Amino acid sequence: MVSTKRRTTGRISGENVVIEVAWMYYQEGLNQKEIADRLEISRATVVNYLQEARERGHIRITLHARAFTTHRAAVELCKRFGLTAAYVIPDEGADAETGFYRVAHGAAQWLPELLESGDRLGVAWGRTIYELTQAAEETRIDDLTVLQLVGSMATPYGFTAEACSTRLAQRLGARCFNLHAPAILSSAALAEALRAEPIIHNQLARLETCNKFLFSVGTCLPDSHVVGSGLATLEELEWYVAQGATGVLCGRFIDAGGQAIAGPLEDRMIGIPLDRLVGLDQGILVTPGTDKVAASLAAIRGGYVTHLVTSLSVADALLAAD
Known part of the structure; x- marks a missing residue:
């Protein structure tokens, strides 16, 4: 039997899940636990996806001058x-x-x-x-x-x-x-x-x-x-x-x-x-x-x-x- 977690994340490709997590965190204001619960993944995985998004240049964080x-x-x-x-x-x-x-x-x-x-x-x-x-x-x-x-x-x-x-x-x-x-x-x-x-x-x-x-x-x-x-x-x-x-x-x-x-x-x-x-x-x-x-x-x-x-x-x- 395939777990619910695997079935949920499997619908999103590796590249897209990184963008999805970044969007939820930075645009929708969800915290790491909320993202983990919604995508049925661990918080550690959310942290890794956010780091990957930064390394790929998907995220640009700036403070107003x-x-x-x-x-x-x-x-x-x-x-x-x-x-x-x-x-x-x-x-x-x-x-x-x-x-x-x-x-x-x-x-x-x-x-x-x-x-x-x-x-x-x-x-x-x-x-x-x-x-x-x-x-x-x-x-x-x-x-x-x-x-x-x-x-x-x-x-x-x-x-x-x-x-x-x-x-x-x-x-x-x-x-x-x-x-x-x-x-x-x-x-x-x-x-x-x-x-x-x-x-x-x-x-x-x-x-x-x-x-x-x-x-x-x-x-x-x-x-x-x-x-x-x-x-x-x-x-x-x-x-x-x-x-x-x-x-x-x-x-x-x-x-x-x-x-x-x-x-x-x-x-x-x-x-x-x-x-x-x-x-x-x-x-x-x-x-x-x-x-x-x-x-x-x-x-x-x-x-x-x-x-x-x-x-x-x-x-x-x-x-x-x-």
């Missing part, structure tokens, strides 16, 4: 620093790693709302930006271009500049233009010659057409990614710190006021000049940790930031430090 952009700290950040908007994510009780992922995922949710058809989005690199690209839902923004702003690097990290720009373009259904040159050369003469090559010259010229800029600012600590990626040696980092370096933006050092610091690396770098990133339609800064408070303040003071995504603890630290 207003919940974060109208937060007390978000309003105060805009008022204090003259920002267009801020997106502040609660992190009470969260450890540093959990806070990092919350901010990266929050930025991934907000970013599509900030972009429009015809935008040319310049993308920096780093762990924060890469995690954002991993968390971004697949969508499509017509006539969107993503531009890699910093050259390639031989790095032990998975979050290279080209990985960040390529992955984000895939997620947003955008055209992607990578920069096919090293981020740093061994000599200024070699860098100058490479910039003069027609293909690289045209790629660099294209970077300067970006109207929006997505980035996270790096620190000047000894374990900074600017050293780990090979862009600067520890001795070069120490030299820049002695000159007042407070943060790293697209591989270039800035002081506490956000001004670029001229130094031995500048003429050897391949990437967009910092002065081309001031005064854009949007400068979207993602700051996931309190270790980046001083560097973020420098970027804000330098005029690179119009939109900020961060956690409540970082927001309060920014307001207290200014």
